[in-house]
Structures are given as structure tokens and as C-alpha cells.
């Protein structure tokens with residue numbers, strides 16, 4: 001219940017949001033990151049489990065997985081907007 005701890009958490013959350021934008025994946029084994037949600041800092045559905053029916057697309061030999069068909073459609077419409085730089 002320390003105020004210091006609370007403010008640190010808020011700062012960490014803000015930092016995490018900043019780092020989440022269009023950066024390298026942090027997903028673990030068997031997981032992937034939805035590139036659309038990563039760029040938009042939508043951490044709630046950022047990490048997706050890679051399963052047989054997980055929405056995906058392949059671009060220049062790299063397979064990208066998505067949290068939903070909606071995100072896949074947005075990625076396919078403009079991949080450059082969502083790729084890590």
C-alpha cells in the first residue's frame with residue numbers, strides 16, 4: 001500500500017505502452033503478437049496463442065499471427081503501417 005509502489009506501477013505501465021509500439025515481439029513459446037495490436041498499444045489482446053485456426057498471413061517469407069480476422073484484414077490492407085522498424 002505504498003504510494004511509491006503505486007506510482008512506479010503507473011510509470012512502468014506507461015513505459016510498457018511506449019515500448020509496445022511497433023517493436024520486436026515479446027511473446028513466449030507457442031505464442032505470437034498481433035502486429036496490429038502491438039502498434040496500437042492494445043496490450044489486452046497483444047499476445048495470441050498460435051493454434052491451427054489462428055488468423056495468419058505470410059509476407060516476404062515471414063508468417064504473422066493475429067488476434068482476430070479483423071486485425072488480419074487491417075494488416076493485409078497496409079502491412080507497412082504495422083511492421084517493426
Ligand SMILES: [Zn+2]
Pocket residue numbers: 034035036037045066067068071
Ligand atoms: Zn489484434
